[in-house]
Amino acid sequence: MSRPVFRFAPSPNGQLHLGHARSALINDALSRASGGRLLLRIEDIDATRCRPEFETGIYEDFAWLGLDWEQPVRRQSQHFADYRSALARLETLDLIYPSFETRGDIRRAVAERSGWPSDPDGAPLFPFSRAAMSAAERARRVAAGEPYALRLDMARAVETAVAVAGPLGWQEVEAAGGTTRLVAADPLAWGDVILARKEVPTSYHLAVVVDDALQGVTHVVRGADLKAATSVHRLLQVLLGLPAPLYTHHALLLDAEGRKLSKSIGSQSLAALRAGGMSPAEVRRTALEGLR
Template sequence: MPPVFRFAPSPNGLLHLGHAYSALLNFDRAREAGGRLLLRIEDIDATRCRPEFEAAIYEDIAWLGIAWETPVRRQSEHLAEYRTALEKLSALGLVYPAFESRAEIARLVTAREADGPWPRDPDGAPLYPGHAKSLTDDERARLIASGAPYALRLDMAAACGVAGLSWNELGEGPGGERGTVPARPETWGDVILARKETPTSYHLSVVVDDALQGVSEVVRGQDLFHATSVHRLLQALLGLPQPAYRHHGLIRDGEGRKLSKSDRSTGLRELRAAGMTPAGIRQLVGLG
């Protein structure tokens, strides 16, 4: 079977040099390995994803000279598949609803930190500090029936009964990690798997998509290196195959910050309008 790669942008803004780098790396790896390149549109965030941004993705990566297989998988068209995976985790007793708003969680963290630093996940966000796991079934049912918003969280302490998880790192982590990397999903706490209005999250949908599409090598930025621990755990819990991972360095601005879709100076559209060529983009990202 030929190896399968994927480029999976979100249509919540215009692509920049960082996206071009990741897309070109996937394209180059697929060609070198005699493999297939898929394009996936990660559009589960209905409040930020827009059709014009999706159309711009197709135009920009085609301009770069990248070819991909069709049809394109759009996550918004596959919510039932994510719901099925969530139901499987729920049947294992690993999912619970949490009803605190972001503001309430922030207040809880502030209160906890009166006694010392509260633990953070690898991205720097505080771990979930609430007590939703201790609610009775009747209390949960009453809150849900009242229409209260909620997030469905993974009971990480219960889920981490899976032992010995790791992944094969073909690239390099931010700390120089290579080869067999041990997974540490517990550092993320009780991550969100879905919300009341959306039956999935990035963590859940990405592992389901990669499995259903037969992705064998995930090429993506080092900003997602630590999230691989959560993905390996979900793959193990759901009985999904494990791809190899190749994390790459990030393209940063002059001050060393990760590029943003709002940074017009590195946007592909602006660079193209200024006369930049696809070959020039390759030079800018170090793939000349």
């Protein structure tokens, strides 16, 4: 019987904080308890924000916390060919299309439509239709070198996936108690999500699904803020013929204002806590406080 495989997959676009420590420590504990393996994956597809010093910091933080990880570490920027292959399969199924609308175009279109819906992350759904432009015109504009995003035709993708696998859902293992339940997926709530751009041949949604399958990940344990995105991931797994891991979405650490810890709001980093004299044991206790 194969061993369970867990993974922690940070982006090197800033320093890790206590929220990252919580997720890494939970993955480590579950992998040890099950006799499994723990992988570290570097999600560095954003070349404009990811920096080598932040990747080095991830390794230093992991080692300081006493966590072990398997080698070699998978770095997404070294595997763009894998994501291109996945896109090619979706293109064969006629499920992706290039869109040329800018963020400004989207803002203006949404402003003109009262009550326009948002996705689970709070961003407005893509307000344009694939049918508004012919495939020939889209191909012409791509050939002309115009910037574009490759979007998933969500309605068609869901119809295709349901025809293959029936109603979409995933197995969620509850963080408290370990019971498993089926969660219904709702990928339509995300609209026509971006899977790649002209200059970057993947997005988070596509890369994470491809990587988990190629690395044999059996248990995806991550923060509750990513639970809704699992609907998109489960859809892509069906469309690409990939296995479905078990999922656990643990509670997030919040700051004094009730906000989730984040690099973007300047949450105190593990490196700063270390420099301030906090011990690894204290970080472990703080990161896991309140979890059962």
